[in-house]
Amino acid sequence: MMRVRQIALTAAVAFIAGVAGVVIGNELGSGATAERVATVSAIIHGSLDLTPSQQETLDRIEARYAVRRSELEAAMRASNAALAEAMREDQAYSPRVRAAIEDFHVAMSALQAATIRHVFELRAELTPEQAEIFDAEIVRALADASE
Known part of the structure; x- marks a missing residue:
């Protein structure tokens, strides 16, 4: 009986940790994207x-x-919600x-690709002098984000 209780407790803790990871990952992912867009x-x-x-043009x-x-x-x-539901219902990988x-x-990959395309679309509207400043700032922002 004690063994069953331990297994149930372990499963419950693992499930809660998994759901928490999904929620935190979603919040951090969204925040990181919003921060990059603001930058x-x-x-x-x-x-x-x-x-x-x-x-x-850039506003458009x-x-x-x-x-x-x-x-x-x-x-x-929506994917995170589906993941949480699947984890709750299936309680397995x-x-x-x-x-x-x-x-x-x-x-997430589509968002990253859209963001990169967006950066290049903006850059295409700049003069060579502006593009040089833009490139340096973007490289600096990406380097800062990776630290």
Whole structure:
């Protein structure tokens, strides 16, 4: 009887830890994306001397990306919800758990690719001098984020 209780307690703790990991990972992932977007926006609007035409074009690009980012973040949240449900119901590293993890990774990868495409789309609207400043700031921001 004591053995069954220990196994049940271990399973419950493992499940709670798994769900907590999913929730924390989702929060950190979203925050990191939001922080990178804020950094790119700050570089564009703070470090560069933009013309009114550039400003208008970049604002349109940023608005379009904000919609796409929101869609992909929603997909990540949905994948995390599916993962939590699968973990709760299956209580094992089941095919449903693996599928939910894969779905999350697909959405996360798509968000990363969309963000990188967004950076290059913004860069394409800059003069060579502005692009040089932009590149240096982006490299610095990425290096800071990796520390």
